[in-house]
Amino acid sequence: MSAGEDALWREPQEHVLFGDVFEASWLLDIFVRDDTQLIGGGELAGHLVVKLGKWMSTDLPEEAVGLYSPTFPLKEADRYALAHASYLPDADVHHAILVSDSCLAATALVQRRIKRSVSGRLLFAPVRGATAEEYEKLQNEVDFGRLPLAAHDALPEHPVAELRQCFMVDAVHLKAHTDTRVLACTEALGETLEAHWTAYAARRGPVAYERNTLKLAYLIAGGRPPEEADEAVSDTLAEVLDCAWALEGADLEAVALSEEVVRVNGADAAEHTGQRLDDLIARLQELADLAAQSAQALANRR
Amino acid sequence: MDAAAPTFITSRELDVFLGGGERGPKKRQRLHREHLLPDPARIGRVNRINIAMFPRFALAGLVGDLTRLYGAPECLTTLTRQTFGLTVFSQLADAVRLSAKGMDGWRFDRLVADVAEHAQSAVAEWNAAVSAAEHELHQRFGISFSTAFGVVQRVNSGLCIVSLTEGGSETFDADRVAAPVEKGLAVAIERVRVMDSEMNFVMPSTADVPDSEERELASWLVGMMAAPTAEAATPFPHDDSTAEPLPYTRRSGPRRGRWRGASTMTRIPAAD
Numbered sequence: 001m002s003a004g005e006d007a008l009w010r011e012p013q014e015h016v017l018f019g020d021v022f023e024a025s026w027l028l029d030i031f032v033r034d035d036t037q038l039i040g041g042g043e044l045a046g047h048l049v050v051k052l053g054k055w056m057s058t059d060l061p062e063e064a065v066g067l068y069s070p071t072f073p074l075k076e077a078d079r080y081a082l083a084h085a086s087y088l089p090d091a092d093v094h095h096a097i098l099v100s101d102s103c104l105a106a107t108a109l110v111q112r113r114i115k116r117s118v119s120g121r122l123l124f125a126p127v128r129g130a131t132a133e134e135y136e137k138l139q140n141e142v143d144f145g146r147l148p149l150a151a152h153d154a155l156p157e158h159p160v161a162e163l164r165q166c167f168m169v170d171a172v173h174l175k176a177h178t179d180t181r182v183l184a185c186t187e188a189l190g191e192t193l194e195a196h197w198t199a200y201a202a203r204r205g206p207v208a209y210e211r212n213t214l215k216l217a218y219l220i221a222g223g224r225p226p227e228e229a230d231e232a233v234s235d236t237l238a239e240v241l242d243c244a245w246a247l248e249g250a251d252l253e254a255v256a257l258s259e260e261v262v263r264v265n266g267a268d269a270a271e272h273t274g275q276r277l278d279d280l281i282a283r284l285q286e287l288a289d290l291a292a293q294s295a296q297a298l299a300n301r302r
Numbered sequence: 303m304d305a306a307a308p309t310f311i312t313s314r315e316l317d318v319f320l321g322g323g324e325r326g327p328k329k330r331q332r333l334h335r336e337h338l339l340p341d342p343a344r345i346g347r348v349n350r351i352n353i354a355m356f357p358r359f360a361l362a363g364l365v366g367d368l369t370r371l372y373g374a375p376e377c378l379t380t381l382t383r384q385t386f387g388l389t390v391f392s393q394l395a396d397a398v399r400l401s402a403k404g405m406d407g408w409r410f411d412r413l414v415a416d417v418a419e420h421a422q423s424a425v426a427e428w429n430a431a432v433s434a435a436e437h438e439l440h441q442r443f444g445i446s447f448s449t450a451f452g453v454v455q456r457v458n459s460g461l462c463i464v465s466l467t468e469g470g471s472e473t474f475d476a477d478r479v480a481a482p483v484e485k486g487l488a489v490a491i492e493r494v495r496v497m498d499s500e501m502n503f504v505m506p507s508t509a510d511v512p513d514s515e516e517r518e519l520a521s522w523l524v525g526m527m528a529a530p531t532a533e534a535a536t537p538f539p540h541d542d543s544t545a546e547p548l549p550y551t552r553r554s555g556p557r558r559g560r561w562r563g564a565s566t567m568t569r570i571p572a573a574d
Contacts, residue, residue, distance in 0.1 A: 015570060017568060017570070018567040051522075059452070059453055059455070059466075060523060060524065060527065063527075065527075100317035101567035101568070101570050102568050103564070105573070112570055141545070141547045142545075143545035145545065146545070185568075187568070188562070190565060190567070190568050191563075191564075191565050194565050194567045195561070197567075202380070206561040210557065210559070211548070214550075215553060218550060225549075226550065226552075226553065227553060228553050228554040231552055231553065231557075232554070232556050235557055238557060239560065242559055242560040242561040243560070245561040245564050246561065246563065248566075249564025249565060250564040250565075252566075253564075253565075253566055254570060256571065257569070257571075261569055279492075
């Protein structure tokens, strides 16, 4: 499932949202190995580097050099650590897409929030250019950890969101660099990213059950590559799950929104409750109908 | 501690400057016959090496235009004899003998470093005498001696590239450097000008001659800062995808799923 031609990008909005793409040289996908440890130290100024060179009768360039080691006293404020990152020597800038949800981003960055301070960390997936072969393969074979994104001039060629290599960014520093956003997801692309992220993180959701219901079709086919008739049966279960996804997602989000409107803005509870209940009842009836149809379809192949 | 150039050389270094091999000694002997090189101080045979010392300003004898300066060769000889006659020279010669005795094979850089370390006061006094002689040569004949300092940056195809302390770099024939050339070696470039002719002589720097560990540290730092960026392996060797595609696919084309419009990750709830 990839972002097709219709899932285009849009300009970043006022607030940082799920799916926003940032561009900066410091957006490295940091990860640990068993040699990771906290380190102290600091920068040796360029003119002192030259002096150090003179002591050794050698010519060193006047550039500041970072000297960090676990033998230097650690500083809680810095919390430097020796870690690792993907190695891209030919990339001056790096792109990353926000995969923390918009509510979390709003809280961490104090967007439409009061009585809070910027704090916490937000989760990003690096966006890197793949080869043409890889990109095409990802569009034909779903890889939960890698989502091929819609092409855009602001992104590397054949852009792929590497969900399997996520890293976190300090909200205080992200707040200082919201102007480094280059793109934002449209609603369609955001939903694609959300479904892909859910599949990667929890093996649930539309992208995950699409694969699992196909496995059901394989079983129904007697352990052989499924025919269209087999897929039609397993697809009935997928439709039930589509409906459940909408119930848990759209319907309960609407409930959450109504709750806020009533509690925060003082709107009429009865009016909102009635509408929400009507929507839930309709969805549950739809779900029941689909579930019954699927149960019958499965029973027929029992 | 400031770097300094050696104020003495031996016949072996002169032979190097004159082309080395069999040609160098022959040229040196010719220059001596023509009275362009003064008599050296022969301080003996140590470790099967005959050591013959010259003051640094004897290098002027290698510059062709010296013959055009009337009286200059004779002055060179006189000044050489005078410096050899100083009491301090015998102390210096003893230090050279001792240092040469402890060496396994001839290493001019180690010799000057050793002498500078173990006979500091004699070296200082000798340096002053040599400087005075060079000053006289300059005053009387316009012969100039100047020293530039640097570090061997790299050796490539028989050429030695020296990064100068004053900035920039110069290239020399590695065979004409009076020390085994290695990266990180601190050198002194003695520039001797006689009338319109100038010759450069590359020797190990003395006071700041780095020991082997200092050279190793310098080499490490220079290497770290100048090393070309390694090429990234393609694809990332430890980042292979863990996806396992199923050995079968849908026959009926993509399913028209009805799950869109149910996002929970894009809405910002109302403010607190």
